[in-house]
Amino acid sequence: MTRIRRLGTAVALAVTVAWAGSGCTVIPVSGPYTVNDQGAGDPLSKPFHRMIAIKPQPNWGIDETMRGLQAAMAAYADDPSILLSYLTPEARAKWSAGGPVTVVEDAIDVVPPPPREATDPVLKVVLKGKYAARIDEDDTYTPTGGSWEQPFDLVKAPQGGYLVKSLPQGLVLTRADVRRAYRPTTLYYLNRSLQDRLVVDRVRLRLKTTESFAQTVLERLLKPPTATLKDAVTTSLPEGTRIESIRSGEGGERVVVNLSGPLDLSSRDALRAQIKYSLNANDVAKGRTIEIQANGEPYTTALPNTDESWLDDSGKTAYYVTKGAIHYLSKDGPGGVVAGAAGEQRDGYSDFAVSKEENGNSLVAARTSTGISVAAMVPQGRWQEVIHGKGDDFTAPTWHRDGSLWTYDRKDSVLLRYDPSSGRGAEPVEAPNLAGLDVTRLRIARDGVRVMVMTGRNTVQISALTGEGPQMKLGNLRALTATNEADKIIDVAWGDEEHLLVLVQSQAGHILTEINVGDGESTGVPLTERLRSVAALGDRVLAETDKGAKLLELGQDRQTWTAKIDSDAGAPLFPLG
Structure with a gap:
């Protein structure tokens, strides 16, 4: 039995320090890296480590292949093609990344395949570890516990090395993967029965290189709440609302959010509160004036230290x-x-x-x-x-x-x-x-x-x-x-x-x-x-x-x-x- 310690092995991956919504700088891998979320850069974004995985290599054995597969899982959201390159055509046709994300502790053991008949081309490999959490499709993060075990069937690749013949549905990430690429995120909806107070919804959102974290937060706010608050809260952002842009203005002292869609003038106060507190709680607009526009025209403005009655x-x-x-x-x-x-x-x-x-x-x-x-x-x-x-x-x-x-x-x-x-x-x-x-x-x-x-x-x-x-x-x-x-x-x-x-x-x-x-x-x-x-x-x-x-x-x-x-x-x- 061997143990995967992926970040200490350069053979299967590289790590990039990236700003959500900005370019990336590649760092040669010689071990794990950490970065401060409060580093310099766009105040609407957060820095994070981006996983760069590589395709399976002809000279890799079982351990390297499994390390590479796990790295490809972590990089799947940025580049799905790498993970698919680890699969046989049969497995590729059956596998889907959909469903809950399984989060396991960082230390994963590889159980080598048992003896088999010489005519049997399939190697039965098992990964073992401990459950850490689950991230559901509504972005709910739920800590879990107990032993985790997942079997894989490997076959020799025509060009050398190994491919995965069967892969259980969904992604498996390590706790380090989640720390690196996800952020605990607080969203605010409205109390349905009274609509006089904001209600917190807690999710885990993946940082993206294609948009600022502020936009990631508001894009999620446009969606329904998690299952725990279904039918218990409502929103002032009507269906069809879109985020056209989010930018910093006036030397960074102002955040400008441009919306489009069927906005309701009667819910202006609640909309301002939802956006303000959702951005402030995630440290991407705290202490700054938030100007909200509708189709580029002034709609409402959220000033710092106002609207406190909503909490x-x-x-x-x-x-x-x-x-x-x-x-x-x-x-x-x-x-x-x-x-x-x-x-x-x-x-x-x-x-x-x-x-x-x-x-x-x-x-x-x-x-x-x-x-x-x-x-x-x-x-x-x-x-x-x-x-x-x-x-x-x-x-x-x-x-x-x-x-x-x-x-x-x-x-x-x-x-x-x-x-x-x-x-x-x-x-x-x-x-x-x-x-x-x-x-x-x-x-x-x-x-x-x-x-x-x-x-x-x-x-x-x-x-x-x-x-x-x-x-x-x-x-x-x-x-x-x-x-x-x-x-x-x-x-x-x-x-x-x-x-x-x-x-x-x-x-x-x-x-x-x-x-x-x-x-x-x-x-x-x-x-x-x-x-x-x-x-x-x-x-x-x-x-x-x-x-x-x-x-x-x-x-x-x-x-x-x-x-x-x-x-x-x-x-x-x-x-x-």
């Missing part, structure tokens, strides 16, 4: 609970109790949730032994039970940005929605994906679209609220993360529109992980004490310690914790999330 998190106040009473947190520590009954101490109330702040006022919900109750945080506010039943049968309440309250009735296996403005009681919401699942937690994100669904004690899934009005339902369920069977998830909290914080009790201790819900990439957060609960809003993270009821805040360095309250501080919470 509104619905309130910045931090709260915590002490003996059943809701307190607000000041900049330096305790700030006092909230107004009304919600600020009074009482037993039997738990799992508090705060609604979107409206004119400085909010509603708070809590689970009790007899159901779920709601109170306004105003002087005359009183607790009112709005969902009746045994409290343990319901998941902790969660608020939607439209003002409705949600919970899952575990006893009757039904998702419930209560609208305080309707005058009616809680009503069922269609949620076919949850049938037969042991739903233990449910939290709606501040974008009003994504929903965290925890099943059992150690699995987190992501869903989305699709449709509008009476037709709204919970759909598009997909797995996000699962812990070891012996572990237990203690708490889950939305941070910003892209990230979940997951607190786990493992055999090794407590673990806090921040997970990007778009691509599953995770980052560990160091802990200095065992935690009981967490709450987050953007970059701000609060946590209650497991002992001593101390309230901590995570520093901006994401490494250190500072005590905000030393004792008698219960579960922290922010509006929504």
Whole structure:
């Protein structure tokens, strides 16, 4: 068995450092190269390594052929002809690059062919490695794991060397290939039900030498969202819209985007926001004025540091609970109790949730032994039970940005929605994906679209609220993360529109992980004490310690914790999330 370490071998490839949308400079290969994405050049583009593969050579053995084939896979998008030159006519007629891209770890082992009859012209070769991820046709990137194995049939080529007689469908890339030629990309669509907030969609896009990265981003924005947001978001860019050009103007201080197609004047604000935030999030127009044209004529202009309401998190106040009473947190520590009954101490109330702040006022919900109750945080506010039943049968309440309250009735296996403005009681919401699942937690994100669904004690899934009005339902369920069977998830909290914080009790201790819900990439957060609960809003993270009821805040360095309250501080919470 031999191991492919492709970038250290010059026989099968060359590597080019390229700017998307510019010319290329060839670098002789003597080992791996890295480049800084923030290098000099067109600010609308990003530098990257382009793979240059070569055709199979008559003097190559099996190992060289497999190295060359893998390099040709990485270079396929730029030059499909090289990969096809590795295939026999029969294999060429059957093979297609379509379908998901399989991403494997960089180290790949070549298992040599077993002994065969002298009359058998086919050599059975197997590549072995480990799965790293999958890139679907809608550009969704999903981390995976486990052993990867792929067989190949090789035959002697008439001119010498080997050709591949059978090649499984689709491309196989190494993690290094993806790091080199793809970029994590953030796109923004509109919340379908309210259309008052942008919703993040996370994809992996391949950089191209034929266009700037800014154009690659906007061309993808013209397409439907990924499957996780299907029917949950909409767009202000109507079908038929085209990107005619994107260029820098006025010494690089301005970006000019020229569109054509059936643009709607009534959606001008939303279109400006979608384009601005999609470009800014990917560092190709940040801090610059974006001029949007329609057929070369001025259409709208996005100025830096404007339109912030499109990413509104619905309130910045931090709260915590002490003996059943809701307190607000000041900049330096305790700030006092909230107004009304919600600020009074009482037993039997738990799992508090705060609604979107409206004119400085909010509603708070809590689970009790007899159901779920709601109170306004105003002087005359009183607790009112709005969902009746045994409290343990319901998941902790969660608020939607439209003002409705949600919970899952575990006893009757039904998702419930209560609208305080309707005058009616809680009503069922269609949620076919949850049938037969042991739903233990449910939290709606501040974008009003994504929903965290925890099943059992150690699995987190992501869903989305699709449709509008009476037709709204919970759909598009997909797995996000699962812990070891012996572990237990203690708490889950939305941070910003892209990230979940997951607190786990493992055999090794407590673990806090921040997970990007778009691509599953995770980052560990160091802990200095065992935690009981967490709450987050953007970059701000609060946590209650497991002992001593101390309230901590995570520093901006994401490494250190500072005590905000030393004792008698219960579960922290922010509006929504």
